[in-house]
Amino acid sequence: MNGGGNGTEDDYDDEESDGPDEEDSEGGFVFGPERHPVPDADDDSEPDQEPETETTSTSEPQQEQASEPKPESESQSADDTDEDPTIKINLPDEDEPEDASATDSPESDPEPSSGGPSRGPEPSPNAVRNWSLLTLVLALASFFTAGVTYVTHDDVTPVVGAAAVGIAFTVLAVTALIDRISVLEMLSSGWIEHRRPVWFSIGLFAFGMLVGIALMLAGVDLTQLFIEAIEQQYPELAEDDEIGTTASFYLENNSLAFLVTIAGAVSVGLLTAFAMIVNGIIVGNISAVLGSTAGVDYVVAGLAPHGVFELPALFIAAGVGFRLLYRFGERLFGTRAEFLTKPYVYRTIAFVVFGWLLLALAAFVEAYVTPELLEMLFPEIVAEEP
DSSP states (O other), X not given: OOSSTTSOHHHHHXXXXXXXXXXXXXXXXXXXXXXXXXXXXXXXXXXXSOOSSTTGGGHHHHHHHHHSOOOHHHHHHHHHHHHOOOOEEOOOOTTSOSXXXXXXXXXXXXXXXXXXXXXXXXXXXXXHHHHHHHHHHHHHXXXXXXXXXXXXXXXXXXXXXXXXXXXXXXXXXXXXXXXXXXXXXXXXXXXXXXXXXXHHHHHHXXXXXXXXXXXXXXXXXXXXHHHHHHHHHOXXXXXXXXXXXXXXXXXXXHHHHHHHHHHXXXXXXXXXXXXXXXXXXXXXXXXXXXXXXXXXHXXXXXXXXHHHHHXXXXXXXXXXXXXXXXXXXXXXXXXXXXXXXXXXXXXXXXXXXXXXHHHHHHHHIIXXXXXXXXXXXXXXXXXXXX
């Protein structure tokens, strides 16, 4: 009943491992030399006496195995362990990755709250491809605008301007093929940096639209007031009846609003928030008024072509302004090491330039594409306009 299946010493030897001193390559376990019970000096039992229990019956095979000559490698291992019989365990910590940089999340804070500045948020693996496709679509929209302008207008200047915007977007799309240029990566990092304040800006604009619609339902029409404000700002264009007829007019007017929205950070964000809410009130009120008289389809055709470019540009400007204020607050309260860092400045500049290009495209579309679309779809309504 002792030892292996037949109680023999051979079965016991087969169950023995290659040696107690052999190191586990995976776990890194190192054990000391094998220890055997030594009888006390005053023990009256003779060594040849047969064991009475199953536990002590294995002492003879172990002693015989210990008396056998060991290979040189095992003898060397035994000598090493004799010097330090302490059991050593070297297990890797599974909770800590081998490469800490591989676990950087694109959602993480661009600069840590303590310590030196980092490279900023890491874009996702598909970010460059997505931004390349987006800029390519914007380039096609710009070239399409240039084509429509060339067909419907005799002046070549706006055609060149729209084509220049298309070339700029094309250059951004092509940089994805150049490893040394990381503009699209900076754009992706800029979006990750500013997307929360951008969404906050969209919320303020939506709130303003609701207020504008409520004013319209209360009988307040801001259309005439808005037109008078534009005529007072551009009296020369009002005399020549050229308000809203050129891309330069829209680009100048919207660029000023774009820069003021970013600079609103110095007013503790009040000017930025005011700009978003007021723009929402104007758009919401005028859209509701035109929708009640000319129809919702007319409003969609009159706002959607250029609005899909202009509104995101304004949201980007507001997001940058709010983010500047937030970073300054973090630095003021000591939760951020530095207010401005080179990586932050680079990705923010790239993000702002991208937003301004959207604004420029919107100006050309609003001046040369939207009027043609309205005249084609709603000729009777356009003819009745003063």
